Amino acid sequence: MDRTSPDNMNFNHSSDFHFLPMRGMRNPHLQTLLPRLFRRHITLQPHWQRLDLPDGDFVDLAWSEDPALAQHKPRAVLFHGLEGSFHSPYAHGLLQAWKARGWLGVVMHFRGCSGEPNRMERIYHSGETEDAAFFLRWLHTCWGKVPTAAVGVSLGGNMLACLMGKQGEDCLLDAGVIVSAPLMxxxxxxxxxxxxxxxxxxxxxxxxxxxxxxxxxxxxxxxxxxxxxxxxxxxxxxxxxxxxxxxxxxxxxxxxxxxxSAMPLLPQIRKPLLIIHAKDDPFMTDEVIPDLQQLPANIEYQLTEHGGHVGFVGGSLLKPQMWLEQRIPQWLSHYLDTAL
Known part of the structure; x- marks a missing residue:
């Protein structure tokens, strides 16, 4: 079977959650751009916090609410894409969806991506895992141990796969989701x-x-x-x-x-992971589609025919549906809600 076929997935079909593009809007470029139209207005007012890093630099955090009042809640961390931020449509959309489910969401901005230049020569890149690893340890130490998952989008997805692959069983996350990641x-x-x-x-x-x-x-x-x-x-x-x-x-x-590139590290990932990728992603080629025979059983791979790059817009023009804001919480609920 062709490994690029959407039917060839290391996937639990009992929990299948298919993506259907908006009627007349399946073009990959439209799918990529539509979230900017439907998520223009930010309804969530984040709680901002600055986290100082060991080398004297900093990263800024955008929480879905004050963590001091919600530290008992399951946590969902978002690692954004290239030059992304809380203001990216998928970011504030997901944080709003997580808050509605009773989870505490947070965007960890990569260095220099929150609107203020970082201080050091070092910035961020697709394989830079040290800041994310420090942040996750800090979460565990300062805010206690609760069910915690992370979502990485595009560049942030490749970074998250690198992190989970390098850490293996020692990864502090209970689960992860990777969306539209340039794995090669x-x-x-x-x-x-x-x-x-x-x-x-x-x-x-x-x-x-x-x-x-x-x-x-x-x-x-x-x-x-x-x-x-x-x-x-x-x-x-x-x-x-x-x-x-x-x-x-x-x-x-x-x-x-x-x-x-995270592709070689995928077999080393030991925690549950969902990878979502659209076959028509205009940022990617088929070389980012892994050989499913090489993936461990804890990785589920969902390849959709349509969706563009971090698009996945369904519904209708009058009632658009941001599929990622449904699919990601639906999949993560098994790992975040079980302890409630």
Whole structure:
């Protein structure tokens, strides 16, 4: 059987929860962009907190409510995508859905992604797990042991898979969900240089450059590039080659893509994990689809025909349904609600 077939899934069919795209809106680019239309207004007012890191830097946390008043509740952690934040449609949408279920949700912003430049040369990347590992330990130490799960979206999904693979049985999470993750970074980078996907590359690169400019103004000398060279970058690969790789000890972009891709680590994951991926994701190629024969039984893989990149919009124009806000809580409830 073709491993790219949606029927070939390491999946518990008794809990199957199919995605049906909005009628007339199954185009992958429409699916990718629709959440920005339907989640324009943020209804949740987050509780912000700054977490100082061991190296003198910081990450900002956006909680669904004051954790001091909800530390007994099951916890759901969100790791966002490239240049994402609480303001990303999927982020505040999921936090609102988790709060409605009685869970305590939190977005851990990667360094420099909360609106304020971080202080150190080190930033974040697809395989950077140290900040997330520190954060999860801090959660356990400061707020006590309760059922805890994490969701990683796009870049954050690849990072979460790396973290869970490296930690194996020692992972502090009870379960995880990975959505639209570039599990093989090099082919995904190449895909963004082709066809309409170049529109996404241009948008992401502009966001990265804007963030880098802020950092260079706030903390001169903390990036291995000057403004003139930064402004001249034309591709995400160029940014990864001269900034991401050099700031984190990789030889170049190719070395970074090889060493930070999560696909080789999937067989080492020991905690329950759901991977959600749309076959028509305009950020990806079929190379991100794992060989299901190599996955351990604790990993469930759901491949949908449609959904775009972190889209998955169903329902109708009058009553849109954000499928991820239904599917993710439905799957995680087995691990987070059992102790209630």
């Amino acid at each position: 970074l090099e082919p995904c980078s190449a895909k963004l240089e082709q066809g309409f996907s170049r529109v996404y590359q241009r948008y992401l690169l502009n966001q990265l450059k804007l963030n880098a400019r802020r950092k260079l103004h706030a903390w001169p000398g903390t990036l291995p590039i000057d403004l003139e060279r930064l402004n001249a970058l034309k591709k995400l690969r160029d940014f990864d080659d001269v900034i991401t790789a050099r700031a984190h000890g990789f030889v170049n972009a190719d070395d970074y893509y090889r060493r930070a």
